Amino acid sequence: xxxxxxxxxxxxxxxxxxxxxxxxxxxxxxxxxxxxxxxxxxxxxxxxxxxxxxxxxxxxxxxxxxxxxxxxxxxxxxxxxxxxxxxxxxxxxxxxxxxxxxxxxxxxxxxxxxxxxxxxxxxxxxxxxxxxxxxxxxxxxxxxxxxxxxxxxxxxxxxxxxxxxxxxxxxxxxxxxxxxxxxxxxxxxxxxxxxxxxxxxxxxxxxxxxxxxxxxxxxxxxxxxxxxxxxxxxxxxxxxxxxxxxxxxxxxxxxxxxxxxxxxxxxxxxxxxxxxxxxxxxxxx
Numbered sequence: 065x066x067x068x069x070x071x072x073x074x075x076x077x078x079x080x081x082x083x084x085x086x087x088x089x090x091x092x093x094x095x096x097x098x099x100x101x102x103x104x105x106x107x108x109x110x111x112x113x114x115x116x117x118x119x120x121x122x123x124x125x126x127x128x129x130x131x132x133x134x135x136x137x138x139x140x141x142x143x144x145x146x147x148x149x150x151x152x153x154x155x156x157x158x159x160x161x162x163x164x165x166x167x168x169x170x171x172x173x174x175x176x177x178x179x180x181x182x183x184x185x186x187x188x189x190x191x192x193x194x195x196x197x198x199x200x201x202x203x204x205x206x207x208x209x210x211x212x213x214x215x216x217x218x219x220x221x222x223x224x225x226x227x228x229x230x231x232x233x234x235x236x237x238x239x240x241x242x243x244x245x246x247x248x249x250x251x252x253x254x255x256x257x258x259x260x261x262x263x264x265x266x267x268x269x270x271x272x273x274x275x276x277x278x279x280x281x282x283x284x285x286x287x288x289x290x291x292x293x294x295x296x297x298x299x300x301x302x303x304x305x306x307x308x309x310x311x312x313x314x315x316x317x318x319x320x321x322x323x324x325x326x327x328x329x330x331x332x333x334x335x336x337x338x339x340x341x342x343x344x345x346x347x348x349x
Contacts (some may be wrong), residue, residue, distance in 0.1 A: 067136045068287040077131075080278035083271055084124040090268040091119040099249075100259045104167075106174030113167040115241070121160025122195075122234050123272060127279040131151035133290045134282055147207045147291075154199050161192055184240045191233045198226055228280065234243060235276040239269050 067073060073247050095102060102116070103109030134137065172179050180189065205211040205219060231250035242265055246255050253259040282288065 069285075070136065073134070073136075073282070073285075073288050076278055076282055077135075077327055080127070080131075080275060080282065083278060084127060084275045087268065087271040087275055088116075088120050088124055090271060092117050094261075094268060098264070106170055108171065109176075111168050111171035114164045115238075115245075117160040117164035117167070118238060120271065121157040122164070123238060123275065125153055125160070126234065127232055127275060129157065130227060130279055131282050133222040134288050139290055151199070151203055151207050154195075154202070158196060158199055161195070165192065166202075182244060184237060184244050187233060187240065188237045191230055191302075193228070194230050198223070198230060199329055208225055211256075228283070231279070232276065238272055242261070242266075242269050 095116055097122055099108065099112050101109055102112050104113070129256060131148055132153065138146055138149075150299060169179060171177070180186065201219075205216060206223065211219075246262055246265055250259060255262050
């Protein structure tokens with residue numbers, strides 16, 4: 065099925081992928097060039113995994129997972145396959161987010177730095193908790209046939225809204241975290257003097273923000289939504305496919321129409337017989 069505004073979609077998709085990839089590259093350059101690299105020893109080198117993994121998984125991969133249904137090349141694939149890919153990408157992002165949190169807490173504990181005192185940490189932890197709750201409910205309600213059709217139809221708008229809300233919250237948390245980190249580490253020269261590291265990291269923040277804007281635009285255009293499959297509705301638990309349900313409904317409807325047609329024919333035949341009998345009686349009289 066052709067997509068309306070395909071060229072516009074393709075242009076935005078390429079732009080989103082390019083900006084998202086640049087965000088990951090800029091994060092790596094920042095920690096490798098300006099922040100002395102990566103490690104896992106409780107020092108700042110371990111903390112550097114925190115922004116790398118979060119930008120890669122919680123922002124870039126999560127953004128791709130959000131728009132995967134919009135890719136027109138996947139519309140011929142089964143809905144179950146696309147659900148699995150959607151959940152798989154989100155699962156990868158969740159794993160990277162957990163490793164990123166471990167890196168941050170290890171660094172704080174090794175340096176006797178208090179945990180969970182900043183707005184960045186509060187919002188970030190809330191986003192992670194909501195993300196895992198969203199992933200858990202998504203798998204057991206929409207991917208696996210464990211919920212009724214009526215429940216899924218009620219929860220679907222909430223699932224879509226909460227997914228976008230969490231994604232936006234993650235981006236906001238990343239921007240706050242970048243600014244917070246620069247205030248901590250840029251002393252001489254200070255952050256307010258626009259040193260090269262500050263300008264470079266501010267650019268990284270703009271790339272992250274732009275990536276989020278592209279994802280939000282793509283996923284909110286109704287003309288780029290995956291079309292509904294013919295005779296397809298959500299699967300019922302422990303029941304056959306929806307095609308079978310719709311087919312049986314169509315067959316029952318056909319049987320009803322056939323019965324009505326036969327009944328009408330029978331009534332018409334009786335009227336004709338009655339007319340003939342009446343005419344015969346009059347002729348004998």
